[in-house]
Amino acid sequence: MSLVIHRAEDRGKADHGWLQSRFSFSFASWHDPERMGFGALRVLNDDIIAPNSGFGMHPHKNMEIITIVTEGEVTHEDSLGNKSVLDSSKVQAMSAGKGVVHSEFNLGEKPLALFQMWITPKSLDIVSRYGEKVFPESGRKNKFQLLASPDGREGSLPIHQDAYVSRIELDKGKKISYESRGKTNALYIFIIHGDIHVDGHDLKQRDALGVGAVASTSMEATSKSDALLIEVPYQ
DSSP states (O other): OOOEEEOGGGSEEEEOSSEEEEESSOBTTBOOTTOSOBTTEEEEEEEEEOTTEEEEEEEEOSOEEEEEEEESOEEEEETTSOEEEEOTTEEEEEEOTTOEEEEEEEOSSSOEEEEEEEEOOSSSSOOOEEEEEEOOGGGGBTSOEEEEESSOGGGOEEOSSSOEEEEEEEOTTOEEEEEOSSTTEEEEEEEEESOEEETTEEEOTTOEEEEESOSEEEEEESSSEEEEEEEEEOO
16 A cells, blocks of 8 residues: 555544544545545544533444543443443543444533544454553653553553554654554554654644555654554555
């Protein structure tokens, strides 16, 4: 595959009053045939949910769903019997498998900001499962913090796909290389905030770059930055 750059302003968007969303890939009523996903990465949504609002009980099937809160708290409940409140210190990973129903609400007094990604699973109709874990901010200071992986390595959350989700916070001027774990995997880099120079390309807040089957990728922060790195099978 060729390199792709997705600029922040080119993402899809939706305004439901209580919910403000930006879509990296086609989702809900926003459809772009050139943005149907990036390999096994099908959805990357950037949501802001107003206080005392949220998503009521709704079903999912055969999808790996990862939620990363950046501001506020999300109250989760599901048909597997899980009830939890997650803030920015935690990450949630749910394998919808053969079917799960869940709700996600902002019961607080401040807006809730989160990223949610959907990754297609390695096989269908597995037993549904839920996981969450605290990931200290110190664990991603100028180094890659693995959040999700196929086998839960390095203390990450297990998902049912040969995919790896990492996060890093870089100080200005810091240079680092990301080493791919899968020889045929593609890498999607999404800038949460800041400015990062990636393999000759300048990326700003909410920009993204996708590149396939490379052994390593070099990055340099040109301002204090925060980024997600999503390594997924591409075919």
